[in-house]
Amino acid sequence: MLQTIDAAVHQAIGFLNAGQISDAIGRLRFLNSANETSHVRSNLIGLIYLSAKENLRALAWFDQAVRLNPRYSEALSNRGAVLQELDRDADALASYDEALRLGFVHAALFYNRGNLLREAGRLKEAIASYDMALKLNPAYPEALRAGGRVLRDLGRPESALEFFDEALRLRPGFIDALIDRGNLLHDLGRTEEAIRSYDSALEKEPNHADVLNNRGAALHAIGRFQDASADFDAALRINSLAPQAWSNRGNLLLSQLRPEAALAAYERALELRPGYGEAFCGRALALKHLGRFDEALASYDRALDCDPTSAHFKNNKATLLLLLGEFETGWDLYEWRWIAGQTPKHGLKLPIPEWSGESLAGRAIIVFDEQGLGDAIQFSRFLPILAAQGAKVTFFCRARLHRLFKGLETPVRLVDDLAEGEHFDCQIALSSLPRALKVRLATIPAQASYLRPEADLARMWAARIGSQGFKIGICWRGNSAIKADPSRSIPLAHFAPLAGLAGARLVSIQKLDDQTPFGDRQALPWLETLGGDFDAGADAFVDAAAAMQSLDLIITCDTSIAHLAGALGRPVWVVLKQTADWRWLLEREDCPWYPSMRLFRQSRLGDWDEVFGRVAHALELELKQI
Structure with a gap:
């Protein structure tokens, strides 16, 4: 009988190597994992089923191997792999960890384990696991790509790019790494480079809908509207059920001043993904352009139902409330405009409290420039008001604005750098001043002028x-x-x-x-x-x-x-x-x-x-x- 089993396994391996999967599995159908007495053979049969993607049968054989020999670390690692395929992530991680405890060391185990840790949000542990995979196998493009994704999520984009580049050096046509690299470059504002990365991916797979969609978004970002439209059309011809492509098409149509068509695109995206916050936000923008403000506010609320923490959604709702003159609620939500780190305050990280409107008499306050030049001019009117309250005001702003702001009717200190040891009692971003000062539509300080030319x-x-x-x-x-x-x-x-x-x-x-x-x-x-x-x-x-x-x-x-x-x-x-x-x-x-x-x-x-x-x-x- 044992010879019959061994012959069946040997024949199955031969068929599998020849690509004849159904014949391979056919040789094993008469075997029952519960009757198997060899942990080595159980593991081998499990690997055949795993290669054929018959995951439940594979799991039964790996379980039998571990029952027969609980210290069989290779079977524990393989069991982890099939559990991972079955989306039983916690069980898979436990199986990998037990294999490691028993001394099993293999690059694929650390790579797979890193993927599970990344999915669980345990990013630093994931990086450590990928590092071990790469130590065991430095020429491991999948691990390099995965490590790059974690570094990106940890806010280390330049290191992430190095990982993606090395993965592509080892495997020049690695399409997933090309896509990840393109996405990261796009996020960094290096849009032309992102497009080149997407181009390389499309040379490999011309009909890759996700790449066409991503390249379309990058082309839109640099104003190549016609090319972006062609990419979105191509992506939707390949996969008309892709909500992100419909949403991106809506974004493009808005830029082309076609809000009604954009609204239809966002509606289609939401039919396909009812909980799609970005599409609700885009829908709100289209409704705003159409003058349907109550509906736009409701759509922003739907977006925030999808993601209550989104600074992007809150900021967009804030600007609509401010447009409607609803300053009290609008200023509160407007605080989310720079949560993503778009202000010098985030770079300096001063350990001092935010000013929220309390008395400034005899106190030193630093105000941070932010956003556009027009915003700086508009909100600089509030700096003399702080000085009039008895504050020592320092305005941290772009050096090229200093000469202009020396013309403020009440001078304030202007800097673009801070000396070591400088002391301030409180801090605030420039466009947060209306909120702290409780400015309402009827109380805007609208002097006839507040700047003087040279x-x-x-x-x-x-x-x-x-x-x-x-x-x-x-x-x-x-x-x-x-x-x-x-x-x-x-x-x-x-x-x-x-x-x-x-x-x-x-x-x-x-x-x-x-x-x-x-x-x-x-x-x-x-x-x-x-x-x-x-x-x-x-x-x-x-x-x-x-x-x-x-x-x-x-x-x-x-x-x-x-x-x-x-x-x-x-x-x-x-x-x-x-x-x-x-x-x-x-x-x-x-x-x-x-x-x-x-x-x-x-x-x-x-x-x-x-x-x-x-x-x-x-x-x-x-x-x-x-």
């Missing part, structure tokens, strides 16, 4: 601009990054009709760079420029602030120039998209933040012609009064 520069630019005509400074473009919302920018041609009005002079106060339409510094016939030295130095906005003193009006898109003009108290018209950023609120033509500001809003999404018709009419009336 007098010498103002005289210099006045001489260059001259006194003839009605001088209008224009700015048409803000940050072009997708995350900064390039839909705020205005095609320059829309300003041209304003130059045709009698007496009007249009002067560019747009900072010149490689994206400026007249990159050779030669202006369009109807547009004057102030020269290549305008705001070309290291100090931001000092020339713009000075030049504005000689301009009769500033007309600008929603960008930092709007805040600068308002902070200086200069007459400024801001031309906004239909549903604008939260700080401009809804439907009003005035701005509670800046008394000298007038707002012109699109009546229809993406329609600049109509709103510029109203701007031209208002300007014509203004010119007639001169």
Whole structure:
């Protein structure tokens, strides 16, 4: 009988090696694990069943091997592998640990064990297990890839990239490592490199839906909308039931100013994955663009039901509440805007309490700059208020803003680095000041101006601009990054009709760079420029602030120039998209933040012609009064 069993096992191995799985298993069907008396043969038969992916039968044979010899460490390790395949992770980990206790040392065991520890969130233990796998087998690309994923989750992206790169050096076509590498590079903002990694993966598997979807998201991030759309279409042709691809398509459609189509894409994603928080958040953004604000708030709440800890969802809901003028709740949720570490405060990690509005008399407070240049200008109005309460105020901000902020009506200390041993009683991020000061819509401190330009520069630019005509400074473009919302920018041609009005002079106060339409510094016939030295130095906005003193009006898109003009108290018209950023609120033509500001809003999404018709009419009336 034993010879018959051994012959059957030998034949099964031969069939398995030849790829004839059903014939291999057929040779073993007459055997019953409960009747087996050899722990070695039980383990071997279990391995055959495991290779054939008959996991329950494999487990029965490994269990028999361990019953026959409880110290058989190899069978314990194999038992762990099949339990892992059956998603019995706790039992699998216990089996691996028992094999280790008995002295079994094998790279695959440490690799598999590391995977279980990673799934359990025990990341440092997982890294230690992968390290042991790599010590036993340095040329182990799967372990390198897995180690890279844990390092990424531990917030060590550069080390993770080294692991992915080494895995790819050992196995150049390792598609999972290419995908992980691309995803990490995308998260790091190294989008072009991410796309190259996805390209390499698609050379290996051209119809890989997940890679096409991820590459589409990366292409969207750098503004290659047509290519991104093609990738999402291809991904959905391969797998039309992929909720992430539908959600990503919704994100793209929003960037293309197609909120109704985006809404349909998000709805489809939610049909496929009802608990998909990102799709609920995208759906809320689409509803916000459509002016369906109550539904948008409800959709944000659904997103937060899916993930109550998401800073992204909370911040998005906050900006909608602020747009609606609901400042009390809005400021609270707005605290989540930089939880991900997007502020200098996180890098410095000062062990001092947050200021929450208590008395500042005789206390030293450090305020941290954050977010965009426009935010810094808008919220710098609160720094003198702190000083007026008796605080010693230090503003930690970008060095290129120091010269501008020296023009605050009440000076504060400006730094971009801290000396060792500096003492502060409390700290706060700049955009948290409205919350701490309990600012409401009716109590916004809206001084006529709170910044002053440099007098010498103002005289210099006045001489260059001259006194003839009605001088209008224009700015048409803000940050072009997708995350900064390039839909705020205005095609320059829309300003041209304003130059045709009698007496009007249009002067560019747009900072010149490689994206400026007249990159050779030669202006369009109807547009004057102030020269290549305008705001070309290291100090931001000092020339713009000075030049504005000689301009009769500033007309600008929603960008930092709007805040600068308002902070200086200069007459400024801001031309906004239909549903604008939260700080401009809804439907009003005035701005509670800046008394000298007038707002012109699109009546229809993406329609600049109509709103510029109203701007031209208002300007014509203004010119007639001169």
